[in-house]
Amino acid sequence: MKKYTTSLLLAFLFGFLFSCSSDSENKEVPDIVAPDLAFSIAGFPKSNTSPIIVSKSFEININAKDEGGISKIEAFINNEKVGEDSTAPYLINIDVSTFTSKIANSQKYKDYVLKVTATDKNENSTSTEQIIYIDNEIPTISAVSILENSILNGDLNEVSFTVTDNQEVVAITAFLNETELPIVEGDTLKINISTLNLTDGPNTLKIEAIDNAKNTTSYTVNFISDNTGPEIKLNSLIEGQIIDEAITLNPIITDAYSEIDSLRISINDSIIFKGLYANEINYNLDPENFAIGENVLNIEVNDNLDNKTTYSIRLMIHRRLLKITLENGTINPSYAKFYVFASDTNGELLDIKEATISSTELILNTAADIDKTAEFMITFAGFSSGYADFSTLSTIQNITRDNLKLINLKTPKRESVVNNKHYKVINNQNDIEINGYGSFYNSSYFPENDSLHVETRELINSNIVHSDKIYLKSNNYNNNVYSYLLLDAPLPDDNFIIDYSKFISDGVEKRFYDAPFTMSDNGKSTILTLFGYLNEADFNQESGHLLWNQGKALSSNFNPSNGILYSLDTQFTYYRYELQLEDYFTKRIGTPLPYYSYPNWSIDFIQNGNNIQINSTGMEHTNGSIFLENSDGINDIYRWNIIFNSQTTSTVILPKIPNELNSWNISQSYNTNNLDVQQVALKRYEGINSYEAYLIHSIKPNLSSRKTTDFMETIFKNPTYNVYRDIEDLFIIY
Known part of the structure; x- marks a missing residue:
């Protein structure tokens, strides 16, 4: 048992020891090592x-x-x-x-x-x-001498500033846009801004500062670079422009960034304006103050940074002769060519302009240095062709730049025929003449078939209302019985019959006019043309009826005891007449006077090629006129009327024919000194006492002689026909 016990004890101890030995070998070592x-x-x-x-x-x-x-x-x-x-x-x-x-x-x-x-x-x-x-405090940038939106220009623009920090600034930099600038150190820090290479307009300066804690601050200021002068625009002028009258210079001057400071205007080297700039410039440039020919207008403008701009333009200084305005349709479409030209007193060309039916304005000027009292002449010339080549010219002499600056040509009344009809005439057994003429009609009697041809016309460019009557008259030369028939217009259709038995003499009176007739066999005559107007509206519209248009040859065999007989229909409200008495002619309002006295004037001429010597007497006349026309013109016809100052002119020099007219038929007659003078005359307009007054009162507004005054009289000489040719001064327009 003991042995067993001992054996058991030994076995237990052995197992315990073995177990302990195994646990000791498997146990982990503790981590006590720091990282x-x-x-x-x-x-x-x-x-x-x-x-x-x-x-x-x-x-x-x-x-x-x-x-x-x-x-x-x-x-x-x-x-x-x-x-x-x-x-x-x-x-x-x-x-x-x-x-x-x-x-x-x-x-x-x-x-x-x-x-x-x-x-x-x-x-x-x-x-x-x-x-x-x-260190939480950033540097401070202060006392920067440039203000926001300052305007800089030029190469030198110093900017000063200071940088402070609670400890230490380790870096300072400055940038102009993206470019670093050098910094000059001193009591204050300084940099220079050159704007010469900068684009005009906004730019940026940036300053940066860094302290030793890397605290960073920056200061940015925007400024304007301006190295360009003001902009000048002068829209009223173009390079090489002719300046012949005073103009207002109103240049538009702007500057994108700076204030405009001063302005100087000069012609060539002559300063005509210098002073501080106002918001609006209106300078009157009168070419009369400068020499004719090429001149350079300079406009110099400075801004408040002294940037300067000069605007120069070449101008041609001329002398303004005359301005002519034309209403629509003034130039008759029948003219193939129409010119207006100016000539000096010797006939040399000063300027010429062509006019067309669409022309509204003509400016005549000259590069000749002609003063304001120097005389020159203006000629209107038109050429047409058809059955014949026809040159028509009107010349106004003794013009100065002071006495006639403007002529306003009006569109004359132009008519077209609307009816041509023949009407049967009955009860005119003696084939007594019947006729009628008025502002819109005319008629002729054909005794061979007892018919009266009546042509009526209408105005194509006027709103004038014609009379609502047609006046037919008859004058029996056998018994001097004057009768008439007043018909409503327009006449009925072709079946309308004109009954001569209905012609009456109610209100017709026998009248006489007389004058100191010479009664010699010199081919002189007297002619009376009398118009009547039924009412005031017809008179104002010049819508009259021809009452009398007869003349008498004056000779030793004709010696009327009471003067010259005419018949007057007294039913009309207004009358107007034209009367020639030998070498005397007059236009008047009313009925003829019983007796006329001739003004104590005389006129004759001697032609020497293209110069015409005027021999005149008398003091009351103001205007003289010469009418040229070829006597044998059949296929080539020219007519040229010249007016002049009758009190100061003794010789009329015809203007030379410009090259533009060389192909016209009148050119050959001019170049061969073969121009025919048909008539010379002296005139007086009642109430207009000088030639200069006539230019302003009649020529400037382009009035006919009838509208110029109610009374005009003239003494004339027409060696070919002894009949006064009543030619309007600007007959080329009518």
């Missing part, structure tokens, strides 16, 4: 042991190793936890914006202990510390 740890502050050397200055926030990079693994990385400032990271690579961003930077009393940096602790998974930890300074 390896190192850290650095971003932006600073890893080996830096001196205090590091940080600002607001900074990063730390941590290198931590442990065989059992890292559980966490913690950062502390003065034992206040400020960050943690548990994932490699380890990085902690630390915000220190709430920490004070300095010790209040000493204004020295306050020491802060940055501690980084690495803890492994067995709670073993390692800590590393670094003294840091915290």
Whole structure:
């Protein structure tokens, strides 16, 4: 039993010892080794042991190793936890914006202990510390001498400024747009801005400062670069433009950035305006103050930065002779060519302009230095062709630039035939003449078939209302019985019959006019043309009826005791007449006078080629006229009327034919000194006491002699026919 017991005991002990030996071999050794740890502050050397200055926030990079693994990385400032990271690579961003930077009393940096602790998974930890300074104040940029939106120009523009910081500024830079500028150090910092290579307009100056905590500040100021002068626009002129009258220069001057300061206007080297700029410039440029020919107008403008712009334009200074305005349709479409030209007193051409049916204005000027009192002449010339070549000219002489500056040509009344009818005439056994003429009709009697031809016309360019009557008259020369028939217009159709028995003499009176007739056999005569107007409206519209149109040859065999007989139908309200008495002619309103006295004038002429010597007497006349017309014109016809100052003119020099008219039929007659003078005359218009007054009162508004005054008289000489040719001064227009 003991043995058993001993054996059992031995067996138990052996098993216990064996068991203990196995447990001892399998038990783990405890981890008591702390992690390896190192850290650095971003932006600073890893080996830096001196205090590091940080600002607001900074990063730390941590290198931590442990065989059992890292559980966490913690950062502390003065034992206040400020960050943690548990994932490699380890990085902690630390915000220190709430920490004070300095010790209040000493204004020295306050020491802060940055501690980084690495803890492994067995709670073993390692800590590393670094003294840091915290600087949360950025540098200050101040006293910058350039203001926002300042305007700079030129090469030298100094800008001064100061930079301060609570500790130390380590870097200052300045940029002009994207280009760095050199900084000159001194009591103040200075830079220079050259704008010469800058584009005009907005630019930017930027100043940056960095302290030793890498606190960065910047100062940006925008400014304007302006190296360009003001812009000048002068829309009223073009290069080489002819200036012949005063014009207003109103240049439009603008500057994109600067204020406009001063203005100078000159012609060539002569300053005509100089002064400070106003908001609007209106300068009157009168060419009379400058020499004729080429001149250069210069406009110089400076802004308040002394940027200058010069605008130059070449101008041709001429002397304005005359302006002519034309209403629509003034030029007759029958003219193939129409010109207006000016000539000096010797007939030399000064200027010529062509007119067409669409022309509304013609300006005649000259490069000749003609003063305002120097005389010249204007000629209107038209050419037409058809059954014959026809040259028509009207010349106005003794014009000056002062006495006639403008002619307003009006569209004459033009008519077209609307009816041509023949009417049967009955009860005219003696074939007594019947006729009628008015402003819109004319009629002729054909005794061979007892018919009266009546032509009626209408105006194609006027709203004038004609009379509502047609007046037919008959004068029996055997018994001097004057009768008439007043019919409603328009006449009925072709079946209408004119009954001569209905002609009456009611209201007809026998009248006489007389004058100091010479009664010699010299071929002189008297002719009376009398018109009547039924009412005031017809008179104002010149819608009259011919009442009398007869003449008498005056000879030694004709010696009327009471004067010249005529018949007057007294039913009309207004009358107008034209009367020739030998070499005297007059136009008047009313009925003829019983007796006429001739004015104490005389006129004769001597033609010497294209010069015509005028021999005249008398003081009351103002106008002279010459009418040229070829006597043998069949296929080539010319008519030329010239008016002149009868009180000052003794020789009329015809203007030379311009090259533009060389192909006209009148050119050959002119060049061969073969122009025929048909008539010369002296005239007086009642109420117009000088030739200059006539130019203004009649020529300027383009009035006919009938509308010029109610009274005109003339003494004339017509060596061919002894009959006055009543030619309007501007007959070319009518």
